[in-house]
Amino acid sequence: MRDKNFLIENNAKPIWHPMAHPAEMRGNPPRVIMKGEGAYVTDIEGRTVLDAVGGLWNVNLGYSCDPIKRAIAAQLDALPYYSGFRGTSTGPSIELAYELTQFFAPEGMVRAFFTSGGSDSVETALRLARQYWKIRGQGDRTKFIALKKGYHGTHFGGASVNGNANFRRNYEPLMPGVFHIPAPYTYRNPFDETDPERLARLCAKSLEDEIAFQGADTIAAFIMEPILGAGGVIVPHESFMRLARDICNRHEILFIADEVVTGFGRAGAWSGSRLHGVKPDMMTIAKAITCGYFPLGATLIGEEVAEVFEADRTSFGAIGHGYTYSGHPVGCAAGLAALVETRRLKVDENAAARGRELADVLEGLKRKHALIGDIRCKGLMAALELVSDREMKRPADKATMAKVADAAYEAGVMLRISGSNIILSPPLILKTEEVRMIGEALDAGLMQAS
Structure with missing residues (x-):
């Protein structure tokens, strides 16, 4: 590797960073880890x-x-890569698919389609949802419903179901046929409802209303993050x-749980779906x-969806979708080792x-600290929403957020800033x-910014 001076001199120059303005990064280079x-x-x-x-x-x-x-080193020695396209499998991909369907059996998952990460996994789920309805002879079911404030990655499909303008506006027009309902966000919602249970019912009613307006027979799936x-x-x-799942059942709409963040214990359960009994x-x-440790993801498929695909004898059941690195043997070997350690350490309980x-x-x-308007925490997922005025819930400005993060770093902790939220997701x-x-x-950061 080049020396320290080279890295500092070239930081943020030949590289554009995700989720950042290139000019801002050049003017204020990020930390080098x-x-x-x-x-x-x-x-x-x-x-x-x-x-x-x-x-x-x-x-x-x-x-x-x-x-x-x-596991990565051993697999590199044995087989650093082979394609998972039609005609070939690798040992680690077979084993990891089996282990994942066992691990997520309580959620009803029976098949795995490997991807290179979360955005790929969401894109795959959206495509399979549309394909599922074509196989069933209901090709008009092409629409998706999602939550405002939801995040589902950066591909055009994922960006389209995203519910935050920050991830949408610069890339519009996005995929047509996507509609959003209010999120059950107690601190800020269009109903001015402060009771979480009543808000859940109001948001579920919004889902019912949107389905009625669009026509259930035009909707492929509803997608949401459990948190x-x-x-x-x-x-x-x-x-x-559970309310959303019941509504989808009544209207025969597929339910996609985006567990990219909540899978494998972060919310204090092995999945957000399991946490909520869905x-x-x-x-x-x-x-x-x-x-x-390696770029890898998967879309997991429930039994009913799998049966429809596997029973099909037409061209509609053929999966014309995949990635060069789907089922990468090194990634799957890493996944197998991670799953063993994840179980052994019972990280969900911790x-x-x-x-x-x-x-x-x-x-x-x-x-x-009056700067904190709201805190939200489940397992080791947490956010502090900072405000300049608690009564008006006016979001804290960018300079305030930067002061908190910089002072906290000086005090020995790396934070993530997202708008007016401090996001915490430690190991x-x-x-x-x-x-x-x-x-x-x-505390040090908030004191500095006050």
Whole structure:
């Protein structure tokens, strides 16, 4: 690798960063991360901080999981790549598909289609949903319904079902036939409803109304995150996902659970669907499938959908879709090792326990700092929504958010800023003393910005 001076000099020059303005990055280059160990990362200046971002929701097992590293190395020696297209399989892809369908059997998943990440997984689910209805002779079912504030990746299909203008406007017009309903977002919603359970019913009624308006026989699927991640860790009331599932059942609409973030324990359960007692028709997974050690994802398919495809004897059942790296043997080997460690360490239980501690810490900060308008936490997914005026709920400005993040970094914790939200998604191996560290760093950052 080039020396330190070269990296600093060229930071943000030959590279454009995701979710950032190139000019802003050139004017204010981002931190350069050089090493990771456990739940900590070290920057180019040698400063080590607790990573309360968990990479990007995905480094559940931390940065030094030796079983994953060994599995990758061994598979590189045996077979670094082979195509998973028609005509060939690899051993790791067969084994991981089996293990995933066993792991997610309580959600009713019976098949896996491998992808290179979360956006690919969502794109695959949307395409399979439309194809499912063509196989069934209902080709008019092409529309999708999603939640405002939801996030489903960056492909044109995923961007189209996204419910946040920040991920849509610069790329419009997007895919036609996509409609959005209000999210069960208690802090900000069009009903001015502060009771989460009543809000869940109102949002479910909006879903019913949109189905009636569009015509159920034109809708392919409803897609939602069990907990809305990038939209600000919006935690629906426990009844909402079940209400939406029941509505989809009544109208014969497919239900897609986007579990890219919530899969593998982050919300304190092995999936958000399991947390809410729902069996979707399809699930999208990625991120913690390899804990970030290799780009991999999957679309998981429920039994009814699988049966329709596999019983078909026409050209409509042929899957004309896939990726060069679908079922990559090295990625699948990493996924197998990650799944073993994920189970062994019972990270779902740790996420639930540490999440309760984190929620208590955040509540204390809210009482202390008027900058905090709302806190939301489930497992090790959390957000602090900052405001300049609590009564008016006026969002904090960009400069304030930057001050909090910079001061927290100086205090030893990496945060993620998304609009007026501070997003927390630390590794699921987090310890109690590290929860306290996050709280202390946030306190320092909020003090600096006040």
